[in-house]
Amino acid sequence: QQQVKQSPQSLIVQKGGISIINCAYENTAFDYFPWYQQFPGKGPALLIAIRPDVSEKKEGRFTISFNKSAKQFSLHIMDSQPGDSATYFCAVAGNNRKLIWGLGTSLAVNP
Amino acid sequence: NAGVTQTPKFQVLKTGQSMTLQCAQDMNHEYMSWYRQDPGMGLRLIHYSVGAGITDQGEVPNGYNVSRSTTEDFPLRLLSAAPSQTSVYFCASSSPRGGTPSYEQYFGPGTRLTVT
Numbered sequence: 001q002q003q004v005k006q007s008p009q010s011l012i013v014q015k016g017g018i019s020i021i022n023c024a025y026e027n028t029a030f031d032y033f034p035w036y037q038q039f040p041g042k043g044p045a046l047l048i049a050i051r052p053d054v055s056e057k058k059e060g061r062f063t064i065s066f067n068k069s070a071k072q073f074s075l076h077i078m079d080s081q082p083g084d085s086a087t088y089f090c091a092v093a094g095n096n097r098k099l100i101w102g103l104g105t106s107l108a109v110n111p
Numbered sequence: 112n113a114g115v116t117q118t119p120k121f122q123v124l125k126t127g128q129s130m131t132l133q134c135a136q137d138m139n140h141e142y143m144s145w146y147r148q149d150p151g152m153g154l155r156l157i158h159y160s161v162g163a164g165i166t167d168q169g170e171v172p173n174g175y176n177v178s179r180s181t182t183e184d185f186p187l188r189l190l191s192a193a194p195s196q197t198s199v200y201f202c203a204s205s206s207p208r209g210g211t212p213s214y215e216q217y218f219g220p221g222t223r224l225t226v227t
Contacts, residue, residue, distance in 0.1 A: 032214045042220060098144075098159065099154075099214075102153060
């Protein structure tokens, strides 16, 4: 049973648009919610992460919105650029630091 | 710092062969892990280690062995390769030794393994 459900599976956005990727989880014991970015042929790299004591975190054009009661969190990419084209993974972790991953979203930003 | 390095980058094996995927990190990280990535399956944890001499199984450990004799190295052994082990393998590390535990994992560039 998948503990982290990520949607959509793929996304096409025009340059300058907003990309939104969603994740839902089941276990309320999770306390760390990161998003990773992966370019073809590379390993994933941490993009932004949030803890459950805040509802939103922003770093440049990237924002995480967190809804603890709904057990959901999302990644918003403002002013999307062709260089943002990549696969994005959400993940969750509890105090054992083991990451449980979503299945990924392939984002294509058209110029 | 080189970060997390993995060798080889590509490997082709025949069914039944064994091999070791190498992983090394120079960040003095305590926590190291191995994942496999398959299309549509995300990243699945194979084995992990919270420090030298300590290893544990992840989500998909069958067919793989690990050891952690030093802080820096965490090799993954395929005992008898099977076509189902065709995948991209990533090593990751986190948490500076003696520092505040960190959840951020640093990934290597991956090893693409094909088993025929």
